Amino acid sequence: xxxxxxxxxxEGRRIxxxxxxxxxxAKLRLLMKTAGHITVFSADPAPEILHWAKxxxxxxxxxxxxxxxxxxxxxxxxxxxxxxxxxxTAAIARxxxxxxxxxxxxxDSQFITPAIVDRDPVTIAIGTEGAAPVLARAIKADLExxxxxxxxxxxxxxxxxxKVAEALPFGxxxxxxxxxxxxxxxxxAISGGETAVNRALDTLLADxxxxxxxxxxxxxxxxxxxxPDLLTMKARRLLDEADVVIxxxxxxxxxxxxxxxxxxxxxxxxxxxxxxxxxxxxNNLIVEHxxxxxxxxxxxxxxxxxxxxxxxxxxxxxxxxxxxxxxxxITSASAAVAEIGQSLTKRGxxxxxxxxxxxxxxGFADHDWAAxxxxxxxxxxxxxxKSARFIQGRLIMHGADRHTAVTVIENASRPEQRILETTxxxxxxxxxxxxxxxxxxxxxxxxxxxxxDALHRHTPxxxxxxxxxxxxxxxxx
Numbered sequence: 001x002x003x004x005x006x007x008x009x010x011e012g013r014r015i016x017x018x019x020x021x022x023x024x025x026a027k028l029r030l031l032m033k034t035a036g037h038i039t040v041f042s043a044d045p046a047p048e049i050l051h052w053a054k055x056x057x058x059x060x061x062x063x064x065x066x067x068x069x070x071x072x073x074x075x076x077x078x079x080x081x082x083x084x085x086x087x088x089t090a091a092i093a094r095x096x097x098x099x100x101x102x103x104x105x106x107x108d109s110q111f112i113t114p115a116i117v118d119r120d121p122v123t124i125a126i127g128t129e130g131a132a133p134v135l136a137r138a139i140k141a142d143l144e145x146x147x148x149x150x151x152x153x154x155x156x157x158x159x160x161x162x163k164v165a166e167a168l169p170f171g172x173x174x175x176x177x178x179x180x181x182x183x184x185x186x187x188x189a190i191s192g193g194e195t196a197v198n199r200a201l202d203t204l205l206a207d208x209x210x211x212x213x214x215x216x217x218x219x220x221x222x223x224x225x226x227x228p229d230l231l232t233m234k235a236r237r238l239l240d241e242a243d244v245v246i247x248x249x250x251x252x253x254x255x256x257x258x259x260x261x262x263x264x265x266x267x268x269x270x271x272x273x274x275x276x277x278x279x280x281x282x283n284n285l286i287v288e289h290x291x292x293x294x295x296x297x298x299x300x301x302x303x304x305x306x307x308x309x310x311x312x313x314x315x316x317x318x319x320x321x322x323x324x325x326x327x328x329x330i331t332s333a334s335a336a337v338a339e340i341g342q343s344l345t346k347r348g349x350x351x352x353x354x355x356x357x358x359x360x361x362x363g364f365a366d367h368d369w370a371a372x373x374x375x376x377x378x379x380x381x382x383x384x385x386k387s388a389r390f391i392q393g394r395l396i397m398h399g400a401d402r403h404t405a406v407t408v409i410e411n412a413s414r415p416e417q418r419i420l421e422t423t424x425x426x427x428x429x430x431x432x433x434x435x436x437x438x439x440x441x442x443x444x445x446x447x448x449x450x451x452x453d454a455l456h457r458h459t460p461x462x463x464x465x466x467x468x469x470x471x472x473x474x475x476x477x
Contacts, residue, residue, distance in 0.1 A: 106130035158186070176214070219325050221238055222300060250269075340447070356382065388431050
């Protein structure tokens, strides 16, 4: 992030602009929505600028800008549409202590003006670091269509009521009150005007003052394989409302970004055969925050009910009579099999699929290898990279075909996804050569759809193939 977004108070402060043409007009139309004191320097201003000066919407000085003209200015815009003149006036403004924007010159500007959705006093700023202004305008148009015109009046009325609402305890009680106002009571009353909205606010506050503090609650939320677009709507809502988020190592940064900025974020990551937060510590953290009345999201990678040690954490909550609920997520096997264009079951091939773990608390996990070694069987193996040679040995020992297709998907659904096509015979060496360091799921008995026919022909000389995410995407197009 090269440009840090802030909202700068310009009420009563100077904003200086040099220029009188189309670029100046575009900036002035936006700047005149502010409560700043605008001064324009232009020897040849457009008729619109002359008209605005006559109406006292800005101060027009009909000459070129000179040293000292930007003293005490909060912002300066160089909009002369001439590189040399823009550079000259920008240098003057910098010397006078103003923040400088040169129109259509991102590299020499100290700040940029975002695309703005105006529902005064609600203002939404959209920036793309200057890389994609067309995209910013498209987002602005989308938000303009989604946000009702009544949002501005509701916010103005609510702003006057903020001091009164401070009678509620700080934190969740106030958030619940304002959520009820903006999403229910306010919109229901707005057609009756400000008087009706104020009555609704008074009634709503009286109701919330009588409410008891909400008891702590724990939501076990499946965070999916990493792509935030694969989160359920309920998971997104709970992340936005959570007081505390206790998350696993494999939760991606884009998903963590969806949590409230004020939420307490606690990393309790576990790593196979590596550093791990003890399960008892995790249990105690969940209980501790819920007992304090927090709304806790226990965010688990994939689906919380698949190899997530969910029962141990639920038992800890039940022992303290703390309420909990489960929000399903997309498990890694579902996301990964979609990436290779296959299905987990197929008529005539397999009527069942096994979800296995490569290791458990005691080390490498043992399974019914004889059943799995039969032709046509399919298994999704979680946490199977480090146990690959163990799995290979057990399957071959029980008669599995060495040429059985095996596919390993690393970072399924994420931009850094990689797909390794190999066979049971070559699996350990192929994994070592691929140097996979991210979370991976191994499919025994499945190859990517494009390669399935070749592998089913049992070509002994077939070599492991590694696909990166972008390669698969291009092929899909």
